[in-house]
Amino acid sequence: MNTSYSENSDTDRAAHIWRYTPWKKAHPTGKISQIPSADSPILSLSMSDGSEVPTGIRVEEATTDDLLRLGHDLDFGDGTAAPTFIAEIVPLIYVLRVDAKTITEAPVILSVKTSGSTCACRLLLDICERVEIELVTVLEGDAEWCGFLREGSFGQASIVNDVVVHVTGKRLLRCDSIRSNRDAQIRAGTVNAASSQAKVDVRHWLPEPGASLQVNGSILAARKDHLDSHVEILHSGKQTFSRLEWHTACGGQSVTTGTGMLRIDAGAKGGDAGQLFHNLLLSDKAKANSIPELEVMENEVVGCGHGTANGPLDEYQMFYLKARGFDEEQARAALIAAFLNAPLSNMGSETLHGWLINRIESHLSGL
Amino acid sequence: MGEVALLEINGLQTSIDDTEILHGINLKIMPGEIHAVMGRNGSGKSTTANVLMGHPDYEVTGGTIHLDGKDLLEMEAHERARSGIFLSFQYPQAVPGLQVGNFLRRSVAAVRGEEAAKGAEFRSTLKEGMNRLDLDRSFLSRYVNDGFSGGEKKRFEILQMMLLKPRLAILDETDSGLDIDGIRTVAEGIDAAIRGTTSGALIITHYNRILEHVKPDYVHVLINGCIVKSGGPELASELEERGYDWVESDAE
Numbered sequence: 254m255n256t257s258y259s260e261n262s263d264t265d266r267a268a269h270i271w272r273y274t275p276w277k278k279a280h281p282t283g284k285i286s287q288i289p290s291a292d293s294p295i296l297s298l299s300m301s302d303g304s305e306v307p308t309g310i311r312v313e314e315a316t317t318d319d320l321l322r323l324g325h326d327l328d329f330g331d332g333t334a335a336p337t338f339i340a341e342i343v344p345l346i347y348v349l350r351v352d353a354k355t356i357t358e359a360p361v362i363l364s365v366k367t368s369g370s371t372c373a374c375r376l377l378l379d380i381c382e383r384v385e386i387e388l389v390t391v392l393e394g395d396a397e398w399c400g401f402l403r404e405g406s407f408g409q410a411s412i413v414n415d416v417v418v419h420v421t422g423k424r425l426l427r428c429d430s431i432r433s434n435r436d437a438q439i440r441a442g443t444v445n446a447a448s449s450q451a452k453v454d455v456r457h458w459l460p461e462p463g464a465s466l467q468v469n470g471s472i473l474a475a476r477k478d479h480l481d482s483h484v485e486i487l488h489s490g491k492q493t494f495s496r497l498e499w500h501t502a503c504g505g506q507s508v509t510t511g512t513g514m515l516r517i518d519a520g521a522k523g524g525d526a527g528q529l530f531h532n533l534l535l536s537d538k539a540k541a542n543s544i545p546e547l548e549v550m551e552n553e554v555v556g557c558g559h560g561t562a563n564g565p566l567d568e569y570q571m572f573y574l575k576a577r578g579f580d581e582e583q584a585r586a587a588l589i590a591a592f593l594n595a596p597l598s599n600m601g602s603e604t605l606h607g608w609l610i611n612r613i614e615s616h617l618s619g620l
Numbered sequence: 621m622g623e624v625a626l627l628e629i630n631g632l633q634t635s636i637d638d639t640e641i642l643h644g645i646n647l648k649i650m651p652g653e654i655h656a657v658m659g660r661n662g663s664g665k666s667t668t669a670n671v672l673m674g675h676p677d678y679e680v681t682g683g684t685i686h687l688d689g690k691d692l693l694e695m696e697a698h699e700r701a702r703s704g705i706f707l708s709f710q711y712p713q714a715v716p717g718l719q720v721g722n723f724l725r726r727s728v729a730a731v732r733g734e735e736a737a738k739g740a741e742f743r744s745t746l747k748e749g750m751n752r753l754d755l756d757r758s759f760l761s762r763y764v765n766d767g768f769s770g771g772e773k774k775r776f777e778i779l780q781m782m783l784l785k786p787r788l789a790i791l792d793e794t795d796s797g798l799d800i801d802g803i804r805t806v807a808e809g810i811d812a813a814i815r816g817t818t819s820g821a822l823i824i825t826h827y828n829r830i831l832e833h834v835k836p837d838y839v840h841v842l843i844n845g846c847i848v849k850s851g852g853p854e855l856a857s858e859l860e861e862r863g864y865d866w867v868e869s870d871a872e
Contacts, residue, residue, distance in 0.1 A: 567713075568676075569713050570713050570715050572673075572675060572676070572697060572713075573709065573712065573713035573715070574715070575674075575696070575697035575698040575701065576673050576674075576697055576698075576700075576701055576706075576707050576709075577701060577723075577727040577730065577731070577780065577784070578698055578701040578702050578727055578730030578731035578784075579698055579726070579727070579730055580696075580698045580730075581696075581698070583698075583726075583730065584698075587715075587718060587723075587726070588715065588718075590717070590718075591715050591716065591717030591718035591763075592717055593717070594717035594718070595716045595717035595763075598717070603761075
């Protein structure tokens with residue numbers, strides 16, 4: 254497949270990936286033939302505890318060799334327009350390098366500070382073998398439109414908690430194409446706290462035996478937000494494991510969509526995959542769509558399941574909290590926070606969890 | 621003037637989905653008293669507990685309820701909790717995502733005020749309660765009732781009672797599903813929270829077992845939504861021996 258934007262810009266409106274957010278709506282100008290110039294965000298690394306970033310972790314401009322080694326072919330099937338578009342408009346390509354056997358105690362924070370009318374970033378992940386880190390990528394700043402493309406791999410036997418937090422206030426297009434190598438244990442989280450319009454397309458590939466992946470989403474949608482997330486996990490290696498759990502709290506007149514696709518290739522014996530979408534509907538005008546899908550081409554799998562649950566706040570939980578002195582507003586706020594907190598706590602350590610809570614707490618009042 | 625009753629229920633009638641469950645309950649609990657209500661399944665015991673707490677599913681169609689002289693029926697559930705009513709639920713709700721420690725602190729702040737939820741006194745009461753109820757410190761970082769065993773749920777309810785220091789504790793079948801040691805532990809918790817105070821308790825149970833540990837001052841028998849017999853603690857033993865048929869016959 255040709256993976257240039259010009260060959261893929263004319264998207265199929267009926268294709269699953271564009272059904273709820275047409276490419277026109279995700280494109281910065283709405284005119285899909287336009288390729289606007291984009292600013293590059295400012296990237297900076299820090300540690301959550303204020304300590305110095307270890308020398309084995311750095312972010313720098315990518316070389317041609319990095320791109321050849323870590324860049325993917327950006328074939329997202331029907332969704333190819335989005336990653337190829339970002340790849341085409343980025344002024345710079347960055348690489349995040351984490352040397353083999355690097356182990357950190359505190360979470361590493363990668364700030365991606367956006368600005369201007371159109372801002373785009375392509376980031377290659379070069380996470381080597383036997384790394385043990387927690388990485389939080391924070392998409393922040395005030396760009397009117399932000400495009401963020403991540404590619405790369407988690408090295409063999411690495412243990413990585415990788416969370417991307419959306420706190421850009423405006424429009425976001427994010428595409429991930431990440432490979433988890435042999436015996437890698439990955440927890441990948443997405444937290445949407447403030448982006449008002451987001452189209453997220455996250456693809457994970459487990460091509461080697463023993464890789465384990467947990468994908469968690471904690472999505473806060475308020476006002477007239479329009480948030481559309483697609484997560485695809487491809488099991489190609491034997492004895493691979495994945496779980497996807499996506500929680501969305503929908504308030505105001507927001508519209509959210511969560512689609513999941515779990516694929517188990519022929520030959521991926523012992524594959525084990527499951528996905529669950531939970532939507533908490535907080536107003537009569539909020540809408541939530543969830544479409545979990547499976548494609549299992551191998552007979553010898555451990556299991557492959559999917560499910561979705563939608564509903565308002567549980568009245569019995571509300572009564573329980575009221576019986577403990579919480580008034581209506583306190584009980585409601587506590588239950589919404591709890592709903593979003595459940596996947597947050599699965600994204601990593603208690604330290605990471607505490608950091609995430611502090612970072613998004615102020616946005617809960619928007620519900 | 622005589623002492624004001626801690627709880628006074630007069631002619632309480634309650635319906636759910638247009639079906640009347642309670643047909644005129646009268647009950648008076650004075651400060652410092654422990655009362656027990658016994659009865660068969662479906663007799664209205666849990667309905668009484670839920671109505672006292674202000675569950676929205678139940679409609680009060682007649683009668684009055686006063687706590688320390690204040691009209692309880694005028695209050696929302698959270699106002700009742702803040703006035704001193706505590707219900708230990710028969711089936712406590714799980715709230716995944718809400719940590720026990722955080723929940724306890726916020727609950728104490730809501731019921732007893734912000735000052736009571738911080739500082740050394742809160743911490744020592746919490747530690748003492750957890751020791752007494754044999755709850756490990758790691759319990760605080762778990763989610764409320766999420767994945768708890770039956771015994772853990774009941775002990776957690778009692779821990780909340782100890783921290784909230786209610787005027788009236790209503791224990792809805794807190795003994796069900798507990799083993800012998802669990803019943804003793806829970807009974808000690810009830811004693812520690814209520815005995816020797818001006819608070820009171822209403823213990824709802826099927827069995828005499830828990831009442832052997834927490835000696836009630838009065839025992840009432842509820843049949844078909846009415847209290848048909850009241851007596852001392854010996855009534856509980858008699859019910860254990862003879863069942864409910866004789867009380868029903870007497871009532872008729």
